[in-house]
Amino acid sequence: MVSSVPGPLVERRPERRVVAPARRLVGVVEVPGDKSISHRALLCNAVARGVARVRNLGPGGDCQTTLRCVRALGVRVDQETDGSLVVHGVGLGGLREPEDVLDAENSGTTARLLAGLLAAHSFLSVLTGDASLRRRPMGRVATPLQRMGATVLGRAGGQLLPLAIRGGALRGIRYETPVASAQVKSALLLAGLHASGPTELREPAPSRDHTERLLRAQGAALDVAEGRVVVEGGHQLRAVDVDVPGDFSSAAFWLVAACLHPQARITVRGVGVNPGRTGLLEALEAMGGRVTVSNERVVGGEPVADVTAESSQLRGIEVGGALIPRLIDEVPILAVAAAVAAGPTLIRDAAELRAKESDRLHTVAAALRLLGAEVEELPDGLAIAGGARLRGATCHSAGDHRVAMAVAVAGLVADGPVTVEGAEAADVSYPSFWNDLDRLAER
Numbered sequence: 001m002v003s004s005v006p007g008p009l010v011e012r013r014p015e016r017r018v019v020a021p022a023r024r025l026v027g028v029v030e031v032p033g034d035k036s037i038s039h040r041a042l043l044c045n046a047v048a049r050g051v052a053r054v055r056n057l058g059p060g061g062d063c064q065t066t067l068r069c070v071r072a073l074g075v076r077v078d079q080e081t082d083g084s085l086v087v088h089g090v091g092l093g094g095l096r097e098p099e100d101v102l103d104a105e106n107s108g109t110t111a112r113l114l115a116g117l118l119a120a121h122s123f124l125s126v127l128t129g130d131a132s133l134r135r136r137p138m139g140r141v142a143t144p145l146q147r148m149g150a151t152v153l154g155r156a157g158g159q160l161l162p163l164a165i166r167g168g169a170l171r172g173i174r175y176e177t178p179v180a181s182a183q184v185k186s187a188l189l190l191a192g193l194h195a196s197g198p199t200e201l202r203e204p205a206p207s208r209d210h211t212e213r214l215l216r217a218q219g220a221a222l223d224v225a226e227g228r229v230v231v232e233g234g235h236q237l238r239a240v241d242v243d244v245p246g247d248f249s250s251a252a253f254w255l256v257a258a259c260l261h262p263q264a265r266i267t268v269r270g271v272g273v274n275p276g277r278t279g280l281l282e283a284l285e286a287m288g289g290r291v292t293v294s295n296e297r298v299v300g301g302e303p304v305a306d307v308t309a310e311s312s313q314l315r316g317i318e319v320g321g322a323l324i325p326r327l328i329d330e331v332p333i334l335a336v337a338a339a340v341a342a343g344p345t346l347i348r349d350a351a352e353l354r355a356k357e358s359d360r361l362h363t364v365a366a367a368l369r370l371l372g373a374e375v376e377e378l379p380d381g382l383a384i385a386g387g388a389r390l391r392g393a394t395c396h397s398a399g400d401h402r403v404a405m406a407v408a409v410a411g412l413v414a415d416g417p418v419t420v421e422g423a424e425a426a427d428v429s430y431p432s433f434w435n436d437l438d439r440l441a442e443r
């Protein structure tokens with residue numbers, strides 16, 4: 001058995017990367033395993049009965065964090081020589097009291113989904129995270145979990161980490177979340193699996209449904225309709241092997257880079273194209289992007305395809321409403337596309353971006369201005385003038401992986417080199433990003 005491994009005790013060393021403009025962008029790339037699906041493959045199989053193999057788990061810090069937490073809760077997870085992980089499920093309610101604080105580091109998905117599982121266990125656990133995660137809202141999971149019967153205490157009246165959780169016998173509830181959030185939905189579904197009676201969740205717009213797909217494959221009693229899901233508690237899950245597809249949110253950087261660069265063609269192979277994630281494809285199509293999806297297939301209940309993007313003449317668009325949850329993580333890179341596109345782009349209904357790894361409306365607007373774009377920050381979005389010739393500059397990631405990578409892509413199409421301070425942030429989702437960038441960019 002592999003014992004629990006403590007989290008990193010020191011902050012990572014800051015890194016600076018200089019991205020020079022590319023002469024051409026060409027090639028085929030396989031991006032790392034999907035971060036959202038990886039978390040769920042570990043967490044849902046941890047409380048299933050039986051043994052499951054997880055292949056191509058996301059290599060980034062966030063997924064490693066979930067792995068450490070699951071092990072700290074008494075779940076045996078073996079790493080095979082081919083890199084796959086074998087999860088020995090403990091069954092519903094079978095997690096063990098952790099010896100120490102559980103550290104979700106930078107990962108909101110780890111913290112919120114784990115809170116749902118911990119709420120169903122009658123031991124004490126304390127959940128914390130890094131400086132960024134300790135600023136992010138946790139009341140959105142603490143409040144419904146309290147209503148189900150768990151004791152959840154936290155800073156700022158239960159709004160912020162650290163959270164202290166003593167769970168126990170839960171009762172199903174009907175809950176309407178004010179935000180479309182797959183993390184909130186998934187936390188309640190994981191708690192609801194353990195509750196008496198049905199747990200019903202409604203959200204204002206559909207969010208990604210990876211949890212529903214996996215739980216259904218595991219035999220959970222789920223009833224799903226648009227914007228609403230009900231889980232019946234008390235049914236054991238069976239372990240299910242998961243082949244994690246490439247992460248669409250990582251692929252997004254290359255798709256936009258190829259659309260923006262005048263000499264470009266990039267294929268991302270084997271990437272997840274769950275419709276809850278691919279709003280960027282619709283946005284790019286509306287902007288005139290030349291993006292094609294081919295070789296579509298279904299792997300383990302998730303749609304997978306190869307996606308190719310080529311040099312395009314983009315024009316500005318308006319984005320808002322139900323499309324936002326479907327491209328929520330792609331707004332930083334969409335904003336880079338909009339800065340270069342002809343004509344203005346308006347992004348609305350995206351106030352959620354202020355509660356991500358950084359306040360992304362603010363950090364993205366600040367970076368784009370340094371790069372020479374005209375951007376206005378709105379309370380719930382961005383107004384981007386378009387038509388900018390991006391110039392070399394030094395931008396800071398603000399510790400946010402998606403900002404670091406979006407700025408790097410701007411460097412590939414700018415007039416001069418772009419320096420990314422805090423480039424190490426990319427490691428939480430895409431540690432090989434800089435290698436792939438060097439490989440795809442001809443100089």
Ligand code: S3P
Nearest residue numbers: 036109180181182183184328329
């Ligand atoms: C995620 C859901 C989204 C997303 C995050 C991953 C998930 O967050 O931004 O990167 O795996 O469930 P919210 O649920 O808070 O919108």
